[in-house]
Amino acid sequence: AQSVAQPEDQVNVAEGNPLTVKCTYSVSGNPYLFWYVQYPNRGLQFLLKYITGDNLVKGSYGFEAEFNKSQTSFHLKKPSALVSDSALYFCAVTLTDSWGKFQFGAGTQVVVTP
Amino acid sequence: DAGVIQSPRHEVTEMGQEVTLRCKPISGHDYLFWYRQTMMRGLELLIYFNNNVPIDDSGMPEDRFSAKMPNASFSTLKIQPSEPRDSAVYFCASSLEGLAGWYNEQFFGPGTRLTVL
Numbered sequence: 001a002q003s004v005a006q007p008e009d010q011v012n013v014a015e016g017n018p019l020t021v022k023c024t025y026s027v028s029g030n031p032y033l034f035w036y037v038q039y040p041n042r043g044l045q046f047l048l049k050y051i052t053g054d055n056l057v058k059g060s061y062g063f064e065a066e067f068n069k070s071q072t073s074f075h076l077k078k079p080s081a082l083v084s085d086s087a088l089y090f091c092a093v094t095l096t097d098s099w100g101k102f103q104f105g106a107g108t109q110v111v112v113t114p
Numbered sequence: 115d116a117g118v119i120q121s122p123r124h125e126v127t128e129m130g131q132e133v134t135l136r137c138k139p140i141s142g143h144d145y146l147f148w149y150r151q152t153m154m155r156g157l158e159l160l161i162y163f164n165n166n167v168p169i170d171d172s173g174m175p176e177d178r179f180s181a182k183m184p185n186a187s188f189s190t191l192k193i194q195p196s197e198p199r200d201s202a203v204y205f206c207a208s209s210l211e212g213l214a215g216w217y218n219e220q221f222f223g224p225g226t227r228l229t230v231l
């Protein structure tokens with residue numbers, strides 16, 4: 001079985017400060033990891049993914065994430081947060097040998113204050 | 115490209131009625147996913163298709179739920195009969211399998227907000 005944990009329901013950060021959204025996973029195999037963002041009353045939008053290769057992945061809107069196999073983590077980061085980054089963020093995992101069977105985390109609400 | 119299209123955007127129905135949600139994936143995409151989002155349970159994968167064939171429907175909550183994909187450009191999710199606990203936002207998403215095991219991200223539709231009274 002596979003699972004994803006986002007330990008923080010909400011992250012509060014001041015504009016201009018670094019933003020980190022945590023994600024840990026548990027799988028029995030090689031994971032594919034994704035981050036998505038959801039704005040109110042909208043569908044999810046893709047930010048970035050880890051499939052293979054370099055553990056540091058760069059994505060849209062200045063976001064990046066680091067795949068850490070030993071800690072089974074895939075934390076999302078942004079060096080300088082913007083008010084417009086306020087949204088709901090989801091981490092998701094699927095396996096290389098069962099592509100499509102996605103498991104999403106519960107989501108982390110990010111609030112960036114001016 | 116218009117993206118993933120879902121209809122209706124909002125649906126209000128009474129308990130016991132049949133509900134049909136519709137999805138048009140992005141042209142050329144070979145995977146289609148149905149999700150349900152609620153405050154209590156978060157985002158749940160209900161079923162997904164590859165080349166119009168259902169691959170895994172283990173997330174479908176009950177026999178009241180059924181999904182079909184008669185062709186590459188259309189899918190439906192049907193609930194019959196509907197119950198108040200089915201109230202949720204239902205998302206459709208599509209993706210394209212890449213070459214040599216490289217897998218691509220999902221593109222989500224805007225969702226259908228279902229309210230069952």
